[in-house]
Amino acid sequence: MSIGIVGWGFYVPDKILTNADLEKMVDTTDEWITTRTGIKTRRIAPSDMAVSDMAAAAAQRALDKCGLSAKQIDVIIVATITPDMFFPSSACFVQSKIGAENAACFDVSAACSGFIYALELGRNFLCNKKYKNVMVIGAEKLSVITDWQDRGTCVLFGDGAGAVILSEVKSGGIISCYLGSDGTQSELLFLPGGGSRNPASEDTVKNKMHFLKMRGNELFKFAVRIMADSAEEVLKQAGLKKSDIKYLIPHQANSRIIWATAKKLDLDESQVFVNIDRYGNMSSASSAVALCEILESKDIKRGDKLLMVAFGGGLTWGSSIIEVS
Numbered sequence: 001m002s003i004g005i006v007g008w009g010f011y012v013p014d015k016i017l018t019n020a021d022l023e024k025m026v027d028t029t030d031e032w033i034t035t036r037t038g039i040k041t042r043r044i045a046p047s048d049m050a051v052s053d054m055a056a057a058a059a060q061r062a063l064d065k066c067g068l069s070a071k072q073i074d075v076i077i078v079a080t081i082t083p084d085m086f087f088p089s090s091a092c093f094v095q096s097k098i099g100a101e102n103a104a105c106f107d108v109s110a111a112c113s114g115f116i117y118a119l120e121l122g123r124n125f126l127c128n129k130k131y132k133n134v135m136v137i138g139a140e141k142l143s144v145i146t147d148w149q150d151r152g153t154c155v156l157f158g159d160g161a162g163a164v165i166l167s168e169v170k171s172g173g174i175i176s177c178y179l180g181s182d183g184t185q186s187e188l189l190f191l192p193g194g195g196s197r198n199p200a201s202e203d204t205v206k207n208k209m210h211f212l213k214m215r216g217n218e219l220f221k222f223a224v225r226i227m228a229d230s231a232e233e234v235l236k237q238a239g240l241k242k243s244d245i246k247y248l249i250p251h252q253a254n255s256r257i258i259w260a261t262a263k264k265l266d267l268d269e270s271q272v273f274v275n276i277d278r279y280g281n282m283s284s285a286s287s288a289v290a291l292c293e294i295l296e297s298k299d300i301k302r303g304d305k306l307l308m309v310a311f312g313g314g315l316t317w318g319s320s321i322i323e324v325s
């Protein structure tokens with residue numbers, strides 16, 4: 001049974017934050033941000049827009065693309081580390097906004113690898129033949145967990161959402177998927193405040209514990225190794241060669257990580273999809289939006305194989321090969 005993508009859509013907020021804007025906020029330069037990260041602009045959601053608002057906009061575009069009605073969606077999975085609230089899940093809010101009254105809804109937390117985790121979950125829901133259409137969304141409002149006074153992190157992140165609809169397809173589809181985690185390295189990237197370990201208090205606010213903490217250098221080294229290893233592993237599982245891949249869609253964390261991964265995999269620059277310059281790192285939404293932009297492009301035809309690979313907090317990693325249906 002082949003499970004593939006039949007609809008897709010993404011949404012990014014209108015507000016553009018440039019490197020020049022950041023120069024006025026922290027001690028940084030356009031030159032530093034561009035050469036160290038590859039980022040020029042990122043999108044920032046307004047204060048009254050939550051993750052489910054962006055996710056629902058992307059979801060509606062995915063429905064419009066394939067002509068399915070919201071009532072035909074059986075499952076909604078939202079990958080996010082910035083949900084509207086602890087509960088209900090952001091997926092339930094999306095359900096309500098788009099009118100997907102027949103769907104079972106839940107969120108997945110696997111940081112930047114979340115969309116690839118959710119894709120694999122969605123595929124498994126469909127493989128048991130009980131469900132027909134699964135909506136998988138990667139959506140983040142990272143701007144609310146970013147410390148806008150910390151130049152080491154605030155230049156990196158942005159907001160957005162991407163959605164795909166998975167169904168049975170006659171040709172192509174998701175060929176293989178590889179997922180992994182290493183919980184012993186959780187201190188490289190985490191959000192200490194607000195959960196059951198450090199519930200919100202005056203102290204957690206004062207100590208900036210509701211903002212993302214990151215050990216950038218160590219993550220960088222881990223990322224370059226795991227992105228290449230994970231891509232190799234999923235190719236092996238699929239019985240494919242690197243030359244079979246039309247596009248690598250790497251997680252958009254840092255352009256230097258992207259190019260180092262491409263080099264390790266012996267891929268030509270033209271085979272690597274990059275949108276970090278426009279959006280920065282949108283965590284789980286990065287893979288989702290990049291996949292939507294690729295599927296939308298005129299350069300893609302049936303049978304082309306796409307290799308997605310991501311890493312993130314957890315630590316987590318994942319890779320997936322999709323043949324365009």
Ligand code: ACO
Pocket residue numbers: 027028029032033036037111112151152153155189212214215216217219220223253254281283312313
């Ligand atoms: N502007 C100017 N200078 C800066 C800035 C900035 N925005 N940020 C840091 N610096 C300075 C540092 O203070 C340091 O100065 P020093 O040498 O005087 O101490 C110098 O630049 C070098 O800092 P490094 O941290 O070594 O810079 P590096 O080249 O490693 O780049 C970066 C930092 C961009 C964060 C990089 O390590 C990286 O991309 N790491 C991976 C991040 C990642 O993948 N995160 C995943 C997040 S996923 C998620 O959050 C959900």
